[in-house]
Amino acid sequence: MLTDLKENFTHIFEDELIEEINQVGILREVKEGEKLIEIGDYVRSMPLLISGAIKILREDEDGDELLLYFLERGDTCAMTLTCCLGQTKSEIRAIAELDTTLIMIPIQKMEEWTGKYKSWRNFVFQSYHARLTEMLETIDSIAFYNMDERLVKYLQNKQKVTNDSLINSTHQEIAYELHTSRVVVSRLLKKLESMGKIELYRNSIKIISL
Amino acid sequence: MLTDLKENFTHIFEDELIEEINQVGILREVKEGEKLIEIGDYVRSMPLLISGAIKILREDEDGDELLLYFLERGDTCAMTLTCCLGQTKSEIRAIAELDTTLIMIPIQKMEEWTGKYKSWRNFVFQSYHARLTEMLETIDSIAFYNMDERLVKYLQNKQKVTNDSLINSTHQEIAYELHTSRVVVSRLLKKLESMGKIELYRNSIKIISL
DNA sequence: ATTTATCTGTAACTTTTGTTACTGCCAAGT
DNA sequence: ACTTGGCAGTAACAAAAGTTACAGATAAAT
Numbered sequence: 326m327l328t329d330l331k332e333n334f335t336h337i338f339e340d341e342l343i344e345e346i347n348q349v350g351i352l353r354e355v356k357e358g359e360k361l362i363e364i365g366d367y368v369r370s371m372p373l374l375i376s377g378a379i380k381i382l383r384e385d386e387d388g389d390e391l392l393l394y395f396l397e398r399g400d401t402c403a404m405t406l407t408c409c410l411g412q413t414k415s416e417i418r419a420i421a422e423l424d425t426t427l428i429m430i431p432i433q434k435m436e437e438w439t440g441k442y443k444s445w446r447n448f449v450f451q452s453y454h455a456r457l458t459e460m461l462e463t464i465d466s467i468a469f470y471n472m473d474e475r476l477v478k479y480l481q482n483k484q485k486v487t488n489d490s491l492i493n494s495t496h497q498e499i500a501y502e503l504h505t506s507r508v509v510v511s512r513l514l515k516k517l518e519s520m521g522k523i524e525l526y527r528n529s530i531k532i533i534s535l
Numbered sequence: 536m537l538t539d540l541k542e543n544f545t546h547i548f549e550d551e552l553i554e555e556i557n558q559v560g561i562l563r564e565v566k567e568g569e570k571l572i573e574i575g576d577y578v579r580s581m582p583l584l585i586s587g588a589i590k591i592l593r594e595d596e597d598g599d600e601l602l603l604y605f606l607e608r609g610d611t612c613a614m615t616l617t618c619c620l621g622q623t624k625s626e627i628r629a630i631a632e633l634d635t636t637l638i639m640i641p642i643q644k645m646e647e648w649t650g651k652y653k654s655w656r657n658f659v660f661q662s663y664h665a666r667l668t669e670m671l672e673t674i675d676s677i678a679f680y681n682m683d684e685r686l687v688k689y690l691q692n693k694q695k696v697t698n699d700s701l702i703n704s705t706h707q708e709i710a711y712e713l714h715t716s717r718v719v720v721s722r723l724l725k726k727l728e729s730m731g732k733i734e735l736y737r738n739s740i741k742i743i744s745l
Numbered sequence: 746a747t748t749t750a751t752c753t754g755t756a757a758c759t760t761t762t763g764t765t766a767c768t769g770c771c772a773a774g775t
Numbered sequence: 776a777c778t779t780g781g782c783a784g785t786a787a788c789a790a791a792a793g794t795t796a797c798a799g800a801t802a803a804a805t
Contacts, residue, residue: 383671385679393674407664410657416671439649439656446649447620453663454617460670461593461626464603467678468714469595472762495782504678506763511783527771527782682792705752716793721753737752737801 326352326428329375333399338444345438346373350428361419368408368415370429374400377425378486382418382502391467392479392502394459395422395486403456406449409435422486473513475503480523481535490532536562536638539585543609548654555648556583560638571629578618578625580639584610587635588696592628592712601677602689602712604669605632605696613666616659619645632696683723685713690733691745700742 327347334343350373355361362368364384372379379396381404396402396419404417409432438445466475479499483492496510503510514530517523524531537557544553560583565571572578574594582589589606591614606612606629614627619642648655676685689709693702706720713720724740727733734741 383674383678385675387679389679391674391678403663403667407660407667410660411664413664416668436656440653443650446646450617450620453613453667454621454623457613457617457663457667457670458626460667460674464593464601464670464674464677465595467674468593468601469597469599497782507783508764508785509762512762512785515784525783707752717753718755718794719792721755722792725754735753 326350329426330428333375334373337399337448339442342438342442342445345434346428346430349434350430353427353429355421355425355427357421357424359421361421362402362405362415362417364415364418366415367412368405368432370431371405371409371435372402372427372429374398375426375428377427378422379419379425380422380502382420383416384418389504390418390501391504393417393463394456395482397486400455401448401452403453406435406452472503472505472509473516476510476513477517477535479503480530480532484532484535492530492532493528494530495528536560539636540638543585544583547609547658549652552648552652552655555644556638556640559644560640563637563639565631565635565637567631567634569631571631572612572615572625572627574625574628576625577622578615578642580641581615581619581645582612582637582639584608585636585638587637588632589629589635590632590712592630593626594628599714600628600711601714603627603673604666605692607696610665611658611662613663616645616662682713682715682719683726686720686723687727687745689713690740690742694742694745702740702742703738704740705738 327343329352330343330347330350334346338346351370353372355377361372361379374396376398379402381393381396381402383391383393385391402419404415407413408415435449439449466478470478476499479502480492483494484490496514497507500507500510514523514525517535518525522533522535524533537553539562540553540556540560544556548556561580563582565587571582571589584606586608589612591603591606591612593601593603595601612629614625617623618625645659649659676688680688686709689712690702693704694700706724707717710717710720724733724735727745728735732743732745734743
């Protein structure tokens, strides 16, 4: 774990903090598709992402989903931060988008380190900022763009996160994450294909140029 | 100013911190409609809201607006926090919704206090949490609800913030903040009126029961 | 009092998105 | 080989939201 830590966080945290994380952190590996947090869960530890990616989803009372953003290497979950401190329930669902490695930090340490280490404070604030920014982008997408543009953004984002121009999703899955219907997704994907921007296969989409 | 401070923050901050705020904070009064922050501005101080309300708006490249949330008594601007620390530009616009009083804190103090005062840290984290939660509610509204429901939420919210069941807005102004067109707002308001939930006047709307 | 600008109401229409229904297709499992 | 279930394509339609246009009402300005 120490190696992972140093590789990913040595430029961010001072040695002493790295050592502390190494002491108390618990390494956790999750498989693609595995659920990390469910809406309503109490959160007891804070994840540092070493590798892989986690998707963060919001849900309404009917069970309809919406993809908010992805967490990647070096990220932490801002929601978790405040849930820990405020003892509130999770507002979101977190699912591994890829096989993912994380270090779990007990929440008591969070408070302690925030007083003790400037680098930790900066990290926490930067995380908040990054997440707020991503939330704003999500809001921009749903408020200012039509579904065709949102779909393109979605595909681009997915390609970036998975680092793979072949996206292994069904139209139905995409529809869930964009909170629309399968028929709409199929329709718009077909249009993108006819423009030569993607190629459609069963269970997967190849991105040519978006 | 000390009186204001004690009235609003004495349960949150320890005496020593109240004293420090009193030393370095600058009292500022803004009139309804006055702009506090524009998108792209660099932010050099952090506001503590004593009274009144501030609306936070997002804008797309075409200049279309969207109301994100209101800041009220006891709140601070989470965006500002990270903008200060990260030296980044503002992503949002802030306009006084009512006549408002705030205390402006120089950003250097922020970093200092975060290390020094636990109560300050908690306040900052709680602010982040509150703002993230409000952003989630905004996302819920635009992603999961139709315009008629969003309009009702908007009116309810406005009533709560201004503490007045008479809303002094034109249909056009509401349309801007919900990012839709005036005709749509007029249409839906008329429907609400015919249901007996509101009464429509020129430049104002009276809320009966929503 | 008359003009002017702004606000609201409404009709008619277009576009976008969502829904229903049915088809053929492919792949896994028997 | 054949059945079965999930996936994708498409048409036809419905609903929601956005657009254009215009008329009447009201308030402000001259």
